[in-house]
Amino acid sequence: MNYPSKLVEDAVNEISRLPGIGKKSALRLALHLLGQEVEDVTELTKSLIALRQKTVYCKKCHTISDTDVCSICKSPKRNESLICVVEEVPDLLAIENTAQYNGLYHVLGGVISPIEGISPSDLNIDSLLDRTQNGEVKEVILALNATMEGDTTAFYLTKKLRKQGIRVSGIARGVPIGSELEYTDEITLGRSIAKRIMFD
Structure with a gap:
């Protein structure tokens, strides 16, 4: 050019x-x-x-911030007994923009991936375990991507957190609203059937 x-x-x-x-x-x-x-x-x-x-990273949850502790972690309106774990900051922003969640967050900074040489020590896992030891946190929601690495990381975190007596949950995965079943991939559809909801 x-x-x-x-x-x-x-x-x-x-x-x-x-x-x-x-x-x-x-x-x-x-x-x-x-x-x-x-x-x-x-x-x-x-x-x-x-x-x-x-721009700095919050010392508690590791999201981007203007100060050492971000506005979410400082907010008195947040449910401190609930932590949502995400891979990266854009995932946090996506959940926050739904206005459906009022707990705290924790950004891992990636997922465990032996192929790429990323081990648990390369992620913000130790600080998460430190945050859940004070007895205030009752549940951790794992909002990780539906990949092999995401599932591996979720399995690892579940083992660690359950040792502390923390309830661990994951975000629901299934057929997106507005989509048609015939165009949904088999893994997503199968997971939707396995994790089906009951109508009361």
Whole structure:
């Protein structure tokens, strides 16, 4: 691709490093920014630098935060007897956006994967076990992805948590609302039958 300016080329190369952004999209974004007021571009730049330099991870649940302890962990309205364990921060955000859960969270930072060399010690598992030892936590919900690694991690955590007398549950998995059974894969459909709900 030919560029009218080395500055534009450098900007396109940097923008295209973002996930899901190809060279053409990066060029459109670069040209858009070039057409904006200098103050607007400066504010964008400042916010990106602040994002990278000032964002920290909560010391309790390991989600992204502005302070050492995130607003969720600090909130007095949260049910402290309930912890929902997720793999990564986007999973936490997805659950939080449902407005259906009022407990606390714990971000593992991944899942156990021997193939990729990720062991339990590489994840935020010890801090989870520390959080559940105080007697306040009654239940841990494992909201992990339905993969081999997710199931392995869930099995490992269940063994550890049950030793502490903690009730362990998992999120329901099954046929999505609005989908048709004939297009549902066999594993999901089978799991839906096995984990069926009773109508009262």
